[in-house]
Amino acid sequence: MYVSARSDYALRAMLAVADAAGVSGDGGFGDGELVKAASLAESQDIPLSFLQGILLDLRRAGLLYSHRGTEGGYALTRPADEISVGDVLRAVGGTLTSVRGLPAGSAGYHGVATGLRDVWLAVDGAIALVVDRTTLADLLADRATTP
Numbered sequence: 001m002y003v004s005a006r007s008d009y010a011l012r013a014m015l016a017v018a019d020a021a022g023v024s025g026d027g028g029f030g031d032g033e034l035v036k037a038a039s040l041a042e043s044q045d046i047p048l049s050f051l052q053g054i055l056l057d058l059r060r061a062g063l064l065y066s067h068r069g070t071e072g073g074y075a076l077t078r079p080a081d082e083i084s085v086g087d088v089l090r091a092v093g094g095t096l097t098s099v100r101g102l103p104a105g106s107a108g109y110h111g112v113a114t115g116l117r118d119v120w121l122a123v124d125g126a127i128a129l130v131v132d133r134t135t136l137a138d139l140l141a142d143r144a145t146t147p
Helices: 005-020 037-044 048-060 085-093 116-133 136-145
Strands: 064-067 073-076
Touching: 005 037, 005 048, 005 073, 005 085, 005 136, 037 048, 037 073, 048 064, 048 085, 085 116, 085 136
Parallel strands: none
Antiparallel strands: 064 073
């Protein structure tokens, strides 16, 4: 698995939005506020122009909603304990595992290399198991317990 800057930035932005929402350790919402793109870019050290494209992808995937205007910004569409790392990764990057730029399931081999496709599919499944089981709330709770 290759974690692109886009994927890393997307997860960092989602965690910052969840944190601003006052997510508690159980994944519930607090009395959160909308987070402005410029504030996210500054706090997470992400180029604003790059972040805006990421936020658009996250909004299109139904993970964020936005409100326009001077009091506007971004917020999660559902509780942080219902948004997995896998949801975010797929929203900005498509498939979790690729082989030569194609989804692992598209890899085709013949002869002595035939078994490689099964290996790539197993790798994809193992990654999916981890990222689909880990939520934004889990990551925020881990931060709260780490010294």
